[in-house]
Amino acid sequence: MTLLKIFREFSSLSSKKSRDWCREHQINHRAMTKAVKINEQLTRAALSQEIKLKSCGEEFELVLRSLVSGFFMNTASKGLDGSYKVFTTGQKLTIHPSSVLFQSPPETVRVFIFRFNYLSLIFLRP
Numbered sequence: 001m002t003l004l005k006i007f008r009e010f011s012s013l014s015s016k017k018s019r020d021w022c023r024e025h026q027i028n029h030r031a032m033t034k035a036v037k038i039n040e041q042l043t044r045a046a047l048s049q050e051i052k053l054k055s056c057g058e059e060f061e062l063v064l065r066s067l068v069s070g071f072f073m074n075t076a077s078k079g080l081d082g083s084y085k086v087f088t089t090g091q092k093l094t095i096h097p098s099s100v101l102f103q104s105p106p107e108t109v110r111v112f113i114f115r116f117n118y119l120s121l122i123f124l125r126p
Contacts, residue, residue: 001060
């Protein structure tokens with residue numbers, strides 16, 4: 001959700017202001033410009049296929065629902081011992097020590113897995 005908010009704010013700025021904004025927030029201007037161009041390209045492709053575009057506005061729950069439906073294979077649930085198990089395979093995972101979640105594990109029962117690290121244990125990197 002943070003990235004979506006950053007993208008929206010960047011997109012609303014003029015070219016000159018966007019450079020200053022990126023410098024102020026220590027964000028790579030070239031990467032953000034590329035993200036805007038990709039968004040424009042995807043928008044054109046969707047419109048050419050007559051796909052109706054609708055913003056979630058401030059209802060980020062809609063974005064979370066779409067992520068869950070798209071990444072359901074990458075979700076894990078928390079067990080009683082604090083470890084996580086992948087829903088689809090039952091594979092046991094542990095939060096990687098370098099993750100910010102390692103020191104303060106989330107209260108939630110389910111997490112998204114964005115990367116696996118295969119070491120002596122299988123770590124998840126949310």
